[in-house]
Amino acid sequence: MSQPYRIALAGLGTVGVGVAKILKAHAEAIARKAGRPIEVVAVSARDKSRNRGFDFSDVTWVEDASTLVNEDVDCIVEMIGGEGGVAKTLAESSLAKGLDFVTANKALLAHHGYELAKVAEGNNAGLMYEAAVAGGIPVIKAIREGYAANDIGAVYGILNGTCNYILTEMRKSGRDFKSVLADAQKLGYAEADPAFDIEGTDAAHKLCLLTALAFGVKPDFKKLAVKGITNVTSVDIEFARQLGYRIKLLGMARKEGNAIVQSVEPCMVPRKSTMGAVDGVFNAVYIEGDFVDTGLLVGRGAGEGPTASAVVADIIDLARGTKLPVFGVPYSDLKEANWGRRGKVESQFYLHLRVMDKPGVLADVSATLRDCDVSIEAMLQQGRDPNNPVSIVMTTHEVQQKQVEEALEGFANLERVLEKPSMMRIEDF
C-alpha cells in the first residue's frame, strides 16, 4: 500500500472527536477504500487538559491551531467553526501552501468560498466541504458529481435541524415557539445562543453553497433574503394543519428566466408531500434537473456521527487523489449571478390577520384584496367573539408576492385589523 495520507485535526469538539473515532474504528476498511492508510499526525484545540473521551496522547498536540500548516501533513481538517478567525487563517495558509483542506464550516465558505476556491485551485489543493451542508446527506457530491449532466432548475431544502425540530414539536404539542425552544436547548438540539439557527442564518449559509454549486455562480451570502422561524405562531401551525399543510423553514433557489431567485423563509408545504413528512432534526434537499426530473435526499442534518461521516468521506476522496473544482466548475468560470426579485415570483400565499369580529370587517378585507388583484382560495376563522380579537386566515390563488405585500399594507389602514398581518409562501412539491 502507498504512503499514508497524513492529516491534522483542527478542533476536537463534537465533529473533531467524531472524525477521530471513525478513522480509528474503520481504519482498515478506510485504508482499502483510499488505497493508503490515513494517519492523524497532529491535533489542536483550545484546552489540552479537556477530557474528550478519546485518547490523543500518541498524536502531536499543537498549541496554536493556525500553525498546524507547519506540521508534515498532506491535509488540514478544520472543525473549529466561525466565519473568520483561526478557521479562515488556517484555510488561507493551508491552501496557499498546496495542502488539501477539509472543513465542516458553512459560515467560512458562504462568506469567503470564492476567494478560497481561487487559492485552492491556483495551488492544486483540494478543498472539500461535504459536512458543511445537511450533515450526513451527501448533497454536495450529488450536485457536483451525481447530477453533473443536468441543467439544474431548482434546489430546495430543509437545511436546519434545530428549526425543523422546533416546528415539529410545536405541531405535535400545540406549545408556542418560546417554550419549545427552551426544551430544545435543554435537550442539546439548540445552542445556548440559538440566533444563528432560528433567524435562518445557518440555513442561508448552506443555501448559498448549494446555489453556487447548482447554478455555477459565485457564492454571495449578501444577496440572500433571510427570514427565520421566530414569528411562526402556534396558531399558524394549527391553521396549517386544518388547511392540509405543514410549516417548514425552506432554503429555496430557483432559476427564473436568466435570473436566480433565492430565499430562506418559513413556508407551508403539503402535509402529504415527502417534504412535509420530514420531521424533527432531519434535513431534506429537493433538486430539479432537466434530465433527471426531480430527486429528494433525506437524512440526518447534524450530530457527531453524520457530520463526521461526511468529513471522513472527503478525506478518503482526497487521499485517493480526487480533486474537483470547489463549486463544480473552475473558479474562473463561476459567473456573477443575476439575482432575481422574489416579489415577482408567483406562488400561493397564506395570510394571517388578527381582527375585531365586527360586521363589515370581512367586506373591508375582501375589498383590499380585490384592489390588489389577489384572489382567495380558502378562508378560515378561529372562534367568534365580538369583544375580543379573532384570527382570520386565507390562502390565495397563484399571485406575485408584491401584490400580497401591497394587500398587507392596505390591511394596516383598516381600523378593525389589529397587529401587523403575516404572510407565508405555499410551496407545492
Ligand SMILES: NC(=O)c1ccc[n+]([C@@H]2O[C@H](COP(=O)([O-])OP(=O)(O)OC[C@H]3O[C@@H](n4cnc5c(N)ncnc54)[C@H](OP(=O)(O)O)[C@@H]3O)[C@@H](O)[C@H]2O)c1
Ligand atoms: N455539531 C454539528 O452537528 C455540526 C454539523 C455540521 C457542521 N458543523 C460545523 O463543524 C464545525 C465544528 O462544530 P462542532 O459542533 O464540533 O463545534 P464544537 O463542539 O464547539 O468544537 C469546536 C472545537 O474547536 C476548538 N476551538 C475553538 N476555538 C479554537 C481556537 N481559536 N483554536 C483552536 N481550537 C479552537 C474547540 O476547542 P476546545 O474543545 O478546547 O474548547 C473545540 O474543540 C463548525 O464549523 C460547525 O458549524 C457542526
